[in-house]
Amino acid sequence: MPRQSGYTLIELIMVIVLLSIVATVSVRFVGLSTQGALDTSARQLRALQSVVISEQLTRDLREAFPLSIRSTGSCIEWLPMEAGTNYLNPPATEVNQIEIAEFAQSPAFNNKRVVIYGYGTSTGDVYTGANPGPVSSAVSGINNTASSGLPATISLSANHRFDTTSPAQRLFLVGEPVSICQSGRFLYRYSGYAPTSIQPDPPAVTPEVLAASVTGTVNFRFQPASLQRAAVVQFTFDLVSADGSETTTVSQEVQIRNVP
Known part of the structure; x- marks a missing residue:
């Protein structure tokens, strides 16, 4: 009768143990790699x-x-500058209209105010618009076209006196x-x-x-x-x-x- 070859029970158990170890290491490696990719993405x-x-x-x-x-x-606040140009005549008294050089593009004037200089005043004055002060009353209209020898103008909703002038005769429109x-x-x-x-x-x-x-x-x-x-x-x-x-x-x- 010919001799038959095969695996012993001990050999089978050793193979199963080794395969379990390899599977555990592989799963752990894949898990760590996946977690690393997720952490990097986050x-x-x-x-x-x-x-x-x-x-x-x-x-x-x-x-x-x-x-x-x-x-x-934890909170910061500011007034955004919407546009800027030069005024032509320093407004030394209370005015409701300012002569200006034309804006490059006519800005919207709703809820806008004019600021001239303002250095040396407190931040609160820039917000309250005291009269006299660096910030005007609300702008009521802008004529951005000079014609027939008349300059472009900014109209104010009420008379205002600016307490200082700009060295460069600059004015700015600020929003809310x-x-x-x-x-x-x-x-x-x-x-x-x-x-x-x-x-x-x-x-x-x-x-x-x-x-x-x-x-x-x-x-x-x-x-x-x-x-x-x-x-x-x-x-x-x-x-x-x-x-x-x-x-x-x-x-x-x-x-x-x-x-x-």
Whole structure:
């Protein structure tokens, strides 16, 4: 009778054990690789969010009238500059019309006010529009076309006296205030509300969501202009992952162009 070859029970058990070890290591390797890919994707997403948020904040702040910026730490407010031009005759007395050089493009004038210079006044004065003061009453109309020897003009809703003149005879149109404020894990943008002498924190209007994964405390800092540099806004905040295990810190400085 020929001899038959085969596997012993011990050999089968050893093969099963070895295959189990290989399967366990393989599953663990695949699991770690998958988790690593998911973590990397989440970090990239937070990095992209931080870039988008920082860019929007930077673009908004670069449009700010520099003397209007004020901050409470977790909330920053400013008046956006809508347009600028030169006035032709210094308004030395109360006026309801200002002669100007034509705007490159005629701006909308609803809820706009005229600012001339304003250095040396408090930030609150820029918001309240005291008379006399650097900020006019509301603009009621703009004639942006010079004709028959008559210049373009800006009409005001009430007489106003500007307390200073600009060395470069510059004037600017500013719009309604804009605020960025933190509330819990959200960063909100507020607009379309009336200016007040004291900064609201936050304004009493319905906001837009700017960011929804903020952790900790957002910090806005404003450094006024000096003879050596322009004004600077610094902001820092952290974005947290969905499971709360990782954070991405965002820190940026925005230079605010000063205007005479």
